Amino acid sequence: MNTDHVPASGTPVRRKEDTRLLTGRGRYVSDLVLPRMRHVAFVRSPVAHARLAGIDTTEALAVDGVHAVVTGEHPALASVALRAQSALPGYVETDQPPLARGKVRFAGEAVAAVVADDRYLAEDGAEAVVVDYDPLGPTVCAWADPAGITDPVHDEAPDNLLLSRTFRAGDVEAALAAADVVVDRELTTNRHSGNPIECRAGVARYEAADRRLTFWSGTQVPHLVRTQLAELLDLPEGNIRVVAPDVGGGFGVKAVLYPEDVALCLMAIAMPGIPLKWVEDRVEHLLAATHARDHRYVLRAGFAADGALLAVRADVWCNTGAYSVYPWTAGIEPLMAGGLLTGPYKLTDYECTVRGVATNTSPSGPYRGVARPATVFAMEALLDSGARALGMDPIALRRRNLILPADVPYRMPSRLVDDSGAYEACLDRAVEVFDVRRWRAEQIRRRDAGERPIGIGVALYNELTGLGRAASAGPRMPFRTGHDACTVRVNPDGGVTVFSGVTSQGQGLETTMAQVVADALGVAYDAVDVRIGDTDESLWGFGAFSSRQAVIGGGAAHLAGGHVRDKVLALAGALKEVDVADLDLRAGQVHVRGQEKPIISLAEVARVAYLQSDRLPEGFGPGLEGTEFYDPIRGAFAAGAQLAAIEFDPTTGAVRILDWVCVEDAGRIVHPVIVDGQIAGSIAQGIGGAMYEHLVYDEAGNLSTGTLLDYLMPTSGEIPELRLDHVSTPAANPTGVRGVGEGGTLGPAAVVAGALGDALGVELDDLPVTPARVWELAGGRP
Amino acid sequence: MKCPPFEYHRATSVDDAVAALAAAEDSKILAGGQSLVPVLALRLARPTVLVDVNRIPGLDGLDVRDGVLHAGALVRHAALARQALHPLAAAAAASIGHAAIRSRGTLGGSLAHADPAAELPAVLRACDGAVVVAGPDGTRRVGADALFVGALQTDLAEPEMITGVELGVPDAWGFAEFARRHGDFAVVSVAAARFGDRLRVVVGGVAGVPHLLETSAPSGTGALDEVAGALADDVDPSSDLHGSAGHRRALTRELARRALADVITEPAREPT
């Protein structure tokens, strides 16, 4: 038997979750059926802004099968409010009630909840609730003149401004004055959203006898949810168990604790012993789950004649929607926008004012890439304009300004520290794989032959991943998201169970954690079983956001695996009277280094540890388990470059992607197929945002794109064959990984817009790039 | 997104269906369900009785007699796409939605639903076809030009059911459409059919009903541009999320050119 340990990391091992997920045996919240369970439907406001003049529930209560109708004034809910906190100066804290109280602030806000025997009956009941709305003036656009505000969204912010901050470095005015070329752009990005296949879902059950609440939720952040629920529900945190079973996609939308979640839990507490289930449908999801990327950028950049980027000045408005999203606050998008706008480019003189503006629209929250698909679009637009003004090749101009390995660690003008420097390597590789020369030749050939024009689009970006306590995600909130925990337990039979604080929404964390632990501990991948998503099982994890779990959860898994390995070797050494320093654990067998034949198996060590205390050597206690936390302190920047050749048909506006290349630096890759899947999936979402997805409100604040008939998700028919490649510069963390969860989303808007500009010689100032828009830019008259 | 309450009747024959429809107020036929069920789930309709016609035997036939395709109302889009008797109908049916929708959606359902952007109503008009309708007072035949009254509105009365469809097989035909995504309803579609020297060109997506231009089939240099131009001038589209009026007009011109390329034979031109 070959006992050589083959590392699991770096190989495309079979995903642990796939037997379940690919054979229809996934366990989602929607699948959960409990005795005495009842179903909840929310009554949602059909108007954007109105005072609640009265809610009549009589008729709804008369519907057969309806058990209760709860409103915001119900005693169980009336005193509770979600209040996203930040210590940033000038941040205006506001309340979000679990169900609307006093007034509604966006179309889709929940005003009442109906509890019934099944969802059909609950919807029958919801229809019968009569709500009297006393209309108020709605604000829809975040950069409309504040003088026009008749009714502020929150009384605390008469100008609707919840947050504003200016990032400043150097002297931007002087640098602009000294520039040879100055370019201006005014850009608007399109509101869109994560829209996972599984919408939000929750089941809440309260057992009054021991005051225990269990909340099954499709959340990305179960531990955070537990902490927040404990505060909001006034329960000891140990009495709350949050379980995120299989989750069908999250993309940030499920990294939020929603008022519906809190309402469900509060109602469950008011109805002890009766589990309450709410499974969101698509219409609710489009209306009331968090939106994102509704921004405006007014930009000026200065360049020297040789292409050096000298200055960037930016004014940014982010549409926060009706509430400061809990717990991330209204700062989530604006602060990310101001912090990362300058991307992978060197710059000393920078001034950027960002604002989070409340409007009567669905709240904005985290969505894969948070703000950066928009900021990369903005920054790359400046560079494209600069290249045009300077008469320089756009790729050469970018290259001229990149943060290079010699510059690292590079202090960005926003004071974030970039540790990557792999941008040029990514660009070089992308240029090579894409074969820019071939596409430039094809472009000229088509121009000469009078065929449909093509353009080449390029985007370079830095993805800030795995943020430690010093760079922690979010704006000075009362918690720092830098660490995760992992417990590695060797069972009495020698098998390994891992209790990790990470969560998975389909991205294969069970697999990745098993790979890391298998290698750190010295066992086969198949010997490791991973448990995630249950706060009663794992000690701690902040969850899935900011491309953090491979870095932070992976770091904790590595350390915990190493810790238990040391324990195993110590016990094995004592049992066999061999010096620990000579021992090695490989594929579940303890060897004296250099010797073929193992001296003892992990299984036997475990048996001693649990069952044969009589054999335990002096100084050893029973059990074989270890828990470690990991915090990278800073973060790991991940570099990426995308290039595409895109055809535009001036007569119809049709957009056809001919080639798309992406090169990213994932550091050391744990699972190559998962990494490529992350990159491909995020590019697909990026293309969705760049070309299809658009949440459109009319002036009254009604969502015009309320179903998937009008909100267009890209399907496999729209996503081209993506050509993915890698460079690898291992990061300074235990596993050497850099996050790859979001990077792909950052490029596409810039790439498609850049290609359009390149093909037709026009500047595109708004997204998405639709056929109608292309046709207009090509000279069509709307 | 759950349907409001309704009663369900599974019809065993056309007579049974018509009787069930007539017996209740606000009854509705359920065929493939690909348009009706979403409407019910959004609670935009609340029929008291659904009369399921899927099990009625004999309504899925396809055959050509005297140059006319006779198709049963329950012919699925997938079957229409597969047949070779009426290539224009096949091309149009193949452009409907996705495989799952085509395998359930029916010809009669599509015509009765009368979505202004749907393919099959455009084909019915282009072929100057007709539907055979059964009602409490017997059967009648309604021509395409009379059937479509407005967006999602037909000449059918509530207890009436389309049982069959007649589609003349054109001597030459063309079909082109432009959709935002693979499988989407067309922003604009054009179906062209030539019968002898009569040319019928129909544009979908530009008005409440499929827009018809009927001319004698022209020939000679520039005929194609002439008809495409006339059609683009003739339509009066409105703007929505997926295209402005101007864009739809431009699409009409270009798609007409593409659809007509196979119908109007022009003297060979120098490539441009």
Ligand SMILES: Cc1cc2nc3c(=O)[nH]c(=O)nc-3n(C[C@H](O)[C@H](O)[C@H](O)COP(=O)(O)OP(=O)(O)OC[C@H]3O[C@@H](n4cnc5c(N)ncnc54)[C@H](O)[C@@H]3O)c2cc1C
């Ligand atoms: C995602 C999606 C994409 C789609 N894309 C397209 C597309 O690109 N192009 C397109 O044309 N369609 C599209 N459709 C609609 C599809 O073609 C439907 O099948 C069709 O419109 C209705 O046919 P049905 O048999 O499903 O009818 P149903 O949904 O069962 O009924 C539709 C209406 O017609 C009535 N009705 C049905 N049969 C009869 C009859 N025999 N006599 C009288 N009344 C009747 C019903 O009462 C109802 O009012 C799409 C649907 C979906 C869900």
